[in-house]
Ligand SMILES: [Zn+2]
């Protein structure tokens with residue numbers, strides 16, 4: 001993210017993203033933790049503003065219920081920039097996108113303010129290759145808080161920086177959209193992360209600009225960050241290890257709902273190049289990011305979607321996985337899929353429902 005704990009900008013590398021089991025010895029004994037106070041102050045301030053906004057404005061009777069949808073919509077759009085853009089397109093090259101789609105995804109990824117695509121993908125490729133070791137930027141072995149957001153509050157472990165330099169990023173640098181974003185990142189952030197949601201929010205709701213800024217920018221940003229961070233924390237700690245029992249990443253339904261389709265994380269670490277980041281497409285399980293990519297493919301904006309075939313999945317399950325759990329997850333009828341989407345919709349929008357309930361309780365109407 002733009003709240004960056006890294007002063008290392010490497011441009012080189014040598015290998016493609018791949019998975020490595022977490023067996024390397026820990027160097028934590030030689031590691032001196034250095035707090036990045038700039039990030040501590042920035043994240044603390046952002047959280048105070050976001051909580052204050054939620055506690056006051058969301059129950060303000062002068063704010064209409066549909067005004068509350070504005071931060072939600074911008075949060076979802078920026079989420080797609082991370083999921084379908086930085087993650088599945090650029091970090092894993094799991095499908096190919098035409099220039100107009102790459103530009104849109106780049107702008108949405110900028111709106112998410114989680115560092116530019118180049119830095120985001122370097123961290124993510126290191127995360128996959130050295131998952132749950134000292135070289136993993138979000139190493140879950142350092143605890144839930146560290147893997148969730150603590151990694152942004154301290155200097156990177158030397159192993160993260162050292163191994164990061166060995167990651168091949170030439171494909172990213174070859175993309176003019178990635179280069180353009182990196183070159184003009186600060187003005188793009190000011191425009192797309194800050195000004196645009198504020199202006200559109202003001203235009204659609206007529207609310208004062210500062211109110212739109214706190215809602216559509218600050219609150220939306222903090223909430224979206226936590227949804228993304230659950231993939232590095234919850235999905236590396238709790239859930240089923242269906243495809244490879246030796247990997248820490250897990251299948252976590254809650255993360256799937258909060259992140260719109262990134263909670264099939266054991267599968268994703270086994271087959272990181274699968275564009276659906278799960279064994280099933282959006283027709284069989286809650287996966288909004290896959291739905292978006294399929295929609296783009298239908299419109300002719302994306303192609304070459306990579307997918308693990310059933311034989312490959314079965315072979316892996318037999319060698320390292322849990323076939324019973326896999327069958328339980330995949331043998332689902334229409335009714336179960338409908339319930340999955342219903343629960344997904346309720347949980348992914350839980351803050352909205354909580355806000356409506358609080359408004360009804362305090363004002364007698366939502
Ligand atoms: Zn992971």
Ligand SMILES: [Zn+2]
Nearest residue numbers: 087124128272
């Ligand atoms: Zn990934």
